[in-house]
Amino acid sequence: QKEVEQDPGPLSVPEGAIVSLNCTYSNSAFQYFMWYRQYSRKGPELLMYTYSSGNKEDGRFTAQVDKSSKYISLFIRDSQPSDSATYLCAMSGGHLWGGTSYGKLTFGQGTILTVHP
Amino acid sequence: NAGVTQTPKFQVLKTGQSMTLQCAQDMNHEYMSWYRQDPGMGLRLIHYSVGAGITDQGEVPNGYNVSRSTTEDFPLRLLSAAPSQTSVYFCASRDSGRAHTDTQYFGPGTRLTVL
Numbered sequence: 001q002k003e004v005e006q007d008p009g010p011l012s013v014p015e016g017a018i019v020s021l022n023c024t025y026s027n028s029a030f031q032y033f034m035w036y037r038q039y040s041r042k043g044p045e046l047l048m049y050t051y052s053s054g055n056k057e058d059g060r061f062t063a064q065v066d067k068s069s070k071y072i073s074l075f076i077r078d079s080q081p082s083d084s085a086t087y088l089c090a091m092s093g094g095h096l097w098g099g100t101s102y103g104k105l106t107f108g109q110g111t112i113l114t115v116h117p
Numbered sequence: 118n119a120g121v122t123q124t125p126k127f128q129v130l131k132t133g134q135s136m137t138l139q140c141a142q143d144m145n146h147e148y149m150s151w152y153r154q155d156p157g158m159g160l161r162l163i164h165y166s167v168g169a170g171i172t173d174q175g176e177v178p179n180g181y182n183v184s185r186s187t188t189e190d191f192p193l194r195l196l197s198a199a200p201s202q203t204s205v206y207f208c209a210s211r212d213s214g215r216a217h218t219d220t221q222y223f224g225p226g227t228r229l230t231v232l
């Protein structure tokens with residue numbers, strides 16, 4: 001079983017829809033949770049970053065973390081064709097210099113999202 | 118400020134050939150890493166470095182070597198290419214001074230095919 005599971009989709013929605021992307025994980029040491037967006041033939045770029053449980057909102061994007069259920073979500077409101085990309089969840093156990101988890105990200109498989117006009 | 122750059126963008130090798138994937142960053146980041154991305158597998162960490170002269174293995178290090186002689190450069194070497202190393206390779210860097218964030222900056226990737 002992978003440490004991080006993510007439904008690869010593909011997911012196709014009409015413009016303006018609310019999109020929900022999810023990941024589950026098994027490692028209780030994960031404390032930092034991220035969502036990366038990757039356009040076709042490009043490198044991933046950080047979209048949202050959350051520490052521990054809770055919600056974080058940035059414009060049309062909301063990230064949720066439920067550590068008790070080991071479940072994280074990314075919601076996209078009023079989705080746009082420009083949101084069409086692969087969305088990768090990523091997690092880390094810590095970022096302190098010298099820590100065993102320093103800088104090591106564990107990624108989900110990525111979900112391919114298409115928003116059609 | 119070019120960020121993270123990778124060369125080449127595409128490469129085709131024959132089984133048994135060797136090559137070096139280049140990665141450079143101009144953000145003075147101490148931490149650099151290499152990932153490979155395969156369909157259905159997400160990104161997996163190959164090797165990483167926390168500073169010049171210091172490297173360590175990630176999740177899938179076999180068949181790859183790295184060295185870090187300068188802060189800017191972190192090349193990845195394939196000693197004897199195998200078809201299983203056909204993948205897209207991403208280099209990333211992050212600022213080690215920011216303890217509570219993990220913004221890793223990724224390069225554009227190198228698409229490698231091993232025949």
